[in-house]
Amino acid sequence: MVKIVIDGKDYEVPAGANLVDAAKNAAGNDIPVFCYHPKMEPVGMCRMCIVELGMEEIDRETKQPVLDDKGQPKVRWMPKLQTACTQKVTPGMHVRTATKLVEDARQNVIEFLLTSHPLDCPICDKGGECPLQNLTMAHGPGGSRMVFNDKLKLDKHVPLGDLIYLDEERCIQCARCVRFQDEIVGDDVLAFHERGRSLQIITNSDPGFDTYFSGNTTDICPVGALTTADFRFGARPWELTEVPSICPHDAAGSNISLSTRLDRDAGGKAVIKRVMPRQNEYVNEIWISDKTRFGHHFTRSEDRLLHPMLRRGDTLAPTTWKDVFARVAGDLKAAGSDVAVIAGGAITNEDLWELKQLAAGLGSERLGTWTPTYGGADLVAKVGVGKGTNLKDLGKGDAVLVIASDLEEEVPMWRLRLKQAQDRGAYLVVANARHTRLEDFATQKERNGKPVSGATIRYNVGEAAHVMHELKTRYPEIAEKLAGATNLVIVAGAEGLTLDGSKALMQAAANFLISSGHVGKANNGLMSPLPGANGMGLHYMGFTPENTQHIMANPPKVLIVAQAEPGEDDPTAAAWLSKVETVITLSLFPDKTTHYATYALPIQSFAERDGTFVNGERRVQRFYTAQGPMGEALPAWKIVAGMREALGQAKPKVSAAAVMLEISNKVPAFAGCTYKDLAKVEKQFPDVGGADLYYGGTAYDNKGGLGVQIATSADAGETPAVADVTLPAVPKAKDGELLLLPTTRLYNRSHVFKPSVLVHPRVLLPYVELNEADAHKLGVQPGDVVEIAFGDDTVRVRAGINGTPAGVAVLPRELADKATPFLPTSGTIKKVTEPVLA
Amino acid sequence: MNIIKGFATTFKHLLEEPVTLQYPEQMKPFNPRYKGRHHLRRYENGLEKCIGCSLCAAACPADAIWVEAAENTDEERYSPGERYAKTYEINMLRCIFCGYCEDACPTQAIELGHEHQLSFTDRRDAIFTKEMLIDTPVGKAEGTPRQVEPGVYTRSIPDMPDAK
């Protein structure tokens, strides 16, 4: 801590802190800024934060401050005003922020900015939450001396990509967007073009603004220069109602704020107008991925399942909930304990609890997860990242290993934060069977003028567990660095692995962490990009992939498929689903699973109800109701409760909060996770979202709760033991065939993403990636249509050649219009020669 | 005595001009700034002045105005600039005719006229839609939406020459 003087008062501030931050935190003094952002390096471009700066004179000989006649330290003031954002506090620093000189200079900077800024606040999407507006009101001159007709006229509608539009007139050249892409994301797709008053933001990627984080630039833009295609002219900010929520798409559990407004087109009901990040420095800081931001349209999709449906012959016909409950109760009673449940990753804890209770009441414990590929969630519960973990704290001396996962596509938020951990000095190791985006960062030696360290490991498809298990012998140097790191986080996925392989990998990773002592403390431990927003919730509620395998092998009499899509994901679904006597689906959309359903029941999406998810870092987080229900849809837990009531098991709970209360009492992991606990907030830095828009841009402070992190058993003091790893057989292609490697794409054609029409140009056409030699052997050129045969099924996709390992064909899931394998599978590829429609 | 006084008053007035107006056949002339039913104005070229900025709705103390905006294109242009009002509704039962909307409007699109004879038999009829509120184009001017020459109508707020 050092002592500085701001406007005549003494303050203790952390040594080396940025002066703007220090003034805000210690003195509550808002030095106005445009270009400065606490998450990024200062550049001193806008000149708005200028202050008078002085240093106490130090006698060179005695090293003591020189005192004036009054006994006060003598201050040598700098002749010119200085930008506060580029100053680090030093002992004896004196700052004046409110003198006439400073106020005049601020006024001048505002006047300069406004000479080129158009007066179109009435139509500007930022109008009402605009830092330039606010600071003009606070510090600006009353009028402008600029002749209105001398104002610059530039293009107001420049698409930087499919998602973001630039208004060149409004841009004040603060470079926040450029720096965000360079410094924080690492996709340097934006740049300045030209110079002087012609300086403009351009994109230098093809397609334009090619990154998964583009939407964040519109948040941090201090003016309305960058707008999203989603929200352009959607509403004025003051008309919006903010509802705290959680991203339903991936394991990061990004905190979001749903901005809703009544809409004439939606029959006067509230709809989500935009999705904004909600600050949670533990989870997503103030960023969200574009999928989180633009992937909300499914909640109001017209394709949603709107009424409870009952099978009548070949078709499903609408019926009433009362009828459904009575009939289902009958079927369940008849089935006795031969009942099973398969639940997907996007389902809430409340739903899972009711499902578990229903099955238990019938004497069944067959609770499966979908998709049954990711094992080892139990290990995450044992040796997962310790309580209080914040990936933001990883830095110098720490290490991260990402194995068998393409984090950019699976959990982009983790990829963003781990890349930043590397920026701060952490050692990043990326191990995979193929090239991934994160690998690019791991191979870099220097980024933005700072040295970074990392390493990469490539292995044969399916050998992730072998590599992890034998890391010390195979890659001694890397293993040593990882084991010797102050903090170590391992992110282990399941790409290219069978369930046994995934379990073996997780165990091997856990063993490594245990043996190197990186468990049971914050910022150390295991993470897994489990599919869906509630992968860990499934584990804590007793749902396992092993059970799913068992269910698939031994179809029960009654199967409840809750928010899972085996019909969409599994090419062999027909074989086992058709053996089930009664399939009950709880889903948002009528899909290929509902083909097999006797009852297809509509559930409410995350936006229409209250609920909780457990993210990959085991943080239980709640979301709130943002909009009214679609059709007759009910929250899944209510549907199950209705069934339980009809069965005579129990009376339904009155609300999701009541369900969670019961969970917190009955499930030890969720102790202390009542809705009230989950809604607790604390002061966070940087201070965003306040009425003063201090750091500019639009971000929401967290009013809905930071969530509660479940302790691992290692946290609780249990000493985890190293367990044996059973190395599974490596999946191999049959002779003369290729090994089809299923991968994940962030932008896909799943039911929950398809309704986000504006992202469609960015969703890739179904494709397969081949090795050059394999393609040559097959006579396939890039862009050719090929037919892939696996099992009894075929799919037609376009071929690409992109340096995949020899004998391996990368076939991303959820892109084609029919199910492709979700496990590595042997298959054949042949070029389609007959004419095909493009 | 008082009776005589009373009759005197009555008879005195018999001889004076009557002050009652035979409304609705007869109408009192309006003060030019009388605030009656709203109009959405157009420019001379027929484009709508309203840019859907919703400031009138923000200014409205009775929460009577509902605006939803959308983006103009040169193929389908309603107003100059990028934004226009897709939905514009005023609930006349809520409106208190204070004229704040007029004050708030940056393009002088909304003006309160002199019509005051508003009656409804259904609450729904009291909601005046954009079609009811907007003026018909003057003279030969084309209405909206219409296709225009690209790059001409790029500014929402008309140029404001500095006062001399």
Added chain:
Amino acid sequence: MTNPIILLRGQEVPNIHQYDVYVQHGGYQGLKKALGMSPDEVINEVKNSGLRGRGGAGFPAGVKWSFIPKNEPVKYVTVNADESETGTFKDRLIMETNPHQLIEGALICAYAIQAKAVYIYLRGEFWDVAHQLDQCIEDARKDGWVGKNIGGGNFSCEVYTHLGAGAYICGEESALLNSLEGKLGQPRVRPPFPAQKGGGLYGEPTVVNNVETIANVPWIMVNGAAEYKKIGTEQSAGTKLYCVSGHVKKPGVYELPFTATFRELLYDICGGPSVEGRNFKALLPSGGSGPIVHLNDQVLDTRMSYEDTAKIGTIIGSASLIVMDDSVDITWVASKVTKFFKHESCGKCTPCREGTYWLDKVIDRILAGEGRPEDVKLIENVAKNMAGITLCALGEFAANPIIHTIKNFPDDFNQHVAKKAETKPVPAKKLAAAGD
């Protein structure tokens, strides 16, 4: 001519740009001598010589070199040959007629700070000069003066030339470094300064010196600091290249000691006003960026040194004298200079980016006879608001011409504003000149 010639040796020795000729006339002896001294001794020698930076600011070169940390493994020397100040054309002449002296000087500097490499950053238009320099570097390499083990010793240093893309701002040292690194030519925030770790080229400590500064170094090494100090004035040692342009009979580059006065240069050497019957009116002693002065007797009798020019309220800067006679409208000058700075502003910081654009608009209006009475005050105020809060010195440079033209020649401005009352438009000819 009794004046000493240090830089323009091409006048005395024909073909000194050729390696053989240069060596015959004592070439690379300064480097040889330096290699025999310790680096600190070399720095002290340059410090003692009183050599000041010729780029404009006049910072003592030896002091600058001594700021370089000794214990850093990687250091660089960058020669600023981005000669783009208006009216400056001296560095080009050095590089064309006496290139080896520059290379030798740069290597002495590199030895003094133990740099790994020398980068000569030339403006984009100097591609032919760069080509010749490359040839010279190769010639010197053949004799072991460039590359590994220079002069047979342990010191190794590579010399590279690099062409910019034609931006005035890249003459500013930190923008130059950005441009050299392949980034956008915009100045950096200081501190850290180029001489510090983290502030120089690729983050390493770097000396950035002007061509003319560096070209003086071999002479100092050969003849000694004391000898150099004898030339010039107390605070401005050595000779200076003066670039004279404008209304004089013989414009050009002249090498004179700092003791010379403006009168000696403009009348005795350049021959006085170019058109008989006209008188000198104004002088820009340091190109477009310095304060303008009345070219009166007081100014004419001033010595062209750093300290003497300061006394008359201007700077000698890079010594690019633009001379104007009484046919020139100073408002037009202000307009031309403002247009230059508007065009060359990098756009990084607000006051310069917006201020130059605004100033240009208002001056255009004044020149077109549309000016309002308050417009002169307005541009003066806008210029003053720009100065002092910009990121780099360009903002100040851009404000200077306005502030000083209005201060020194208010009548030139007021006549235009007054014209509006007569509603007489400005002659078309003048308008065309103002708005290129």
